[in-house]
Amino acid sequence: MFKTSSIGWNAFEITWLLSFSALAIALSILWKNSFLDFSVFLSGVLCVVLAAKGNIWTYAFGMYNTFGYAYLAYTNGLYGEMGLNLFFFVPMNVVGYVLWKPKLEGGYVQMRALKSRQILLTAVASLLGIMGLGYGLSLIPSQNNPYIDAITDVLSVFATFLMVYRFREQWLLYILLNVFTVLLWCIRTAHGSPEGPLMIVMWTAFLINAGYGYYNWTRGVKHTSRAS
Numbered sequence: 488m489f490k491t492s493s494i495g496w497n498a499f500e501i502t503w504l505l506s507f508s509a510l511a512i513a514l515s516i517l518w519k520n521s522f523l524d525f526s527v528f529l530s531g532v533l534c535v536v537l538a539a540k541g542n543i544w545t546y547a548f549g550m551y552n553t554f555g556y557a558y559l560a561y562t563n564g565l566y567g568e569m570g571l572n573l574f575f576f577v578p579m580n581v582v583g584y585v586l587w588k589p590k591l592e593g594g595y596v597q598m599r600a601l602k603s604r605q606i607l608l609t610a611v612a613s614l615l616g617i618m619g620l621g622y623g624l625s626l627i628p629s630q631n632n633p634y635i636d637a638i639t640d641v642l643s644v645f646a647t648f649l650m651v652y653r654f655r656e657q658w659l660l661y662i663l664l665n666v667f668t669v670l671l672w673c674i675r676t677a678h679g680s681p682e683g684p685l686m687i688v689m690w691t692a693f694l695i696n697a698g699y700g701y702y703n704w705t706r707g708v709k710h711t712s713r714a715s
Contacts, residue, residue, distance in 0.1 A: 542595060
């Protein structure tokens with residue numbers, strides 16, 4: 488089974504995890520964020536780092552992060568984000584765990600890649616979903632930034648399906664949605680959101696991790712191809 492080192496962790500991964508965890512603590516103290524804000528940040532970092540490694544424990548931290556982030560989205564008028572987390576990510580955390588478990592060796596999942604036709608279909612379906620959801624959210628009077636919210640929601644849905652079915656291309660979608668989610672929280676910060684700055688840092692961490700995730704899963708796909 489593909490691992491980055493004999494113990495499953497390399498120096499970059501350990502440094503990355505410790506650095507952003509320390510940053511979360513420092514910023515939470517400096518900005519006087521609540522424990523919930525801090526716990527959402529830290530559980531999110533742990534979730535995405537473990538996902539980049541293909542470790543099934545990603546779903547445990549992901550479940551906590553899902554509930555916490557949904558509440559923060561609700562208090563910021565981001566109802567698409569809230570609904571996505573409660574009604575999609577909660578059940579998909581369970582589905583992902585169930586689907587990954589038979590494909591594990593030592594806690595790490597076997598990785599694979601989409602074919603060109605599947606990539607095209609995913610892109611078209613994502614675009615249509617963004618247009619439809621964005622229009623629907625724009626009809627809600629208190630909804631903020633409906634089309635950016637729709638972009639992050641739809642890309643999250645497709646990336647999650649690719650993740651639970653172990654496809655490397657999830658990370659390309661995660662890169663895009665992380666960019667737009669950073670933008671979304673920048674806008675909310677400009678409008679006075681107290682959670683905004685910490686969420687910007689969190690999603691920037693996710694963006695960095697998504698780039699590493701694509702690199703790591705590309706290596707994993709090659710390993711799986713050689714082993715099959």
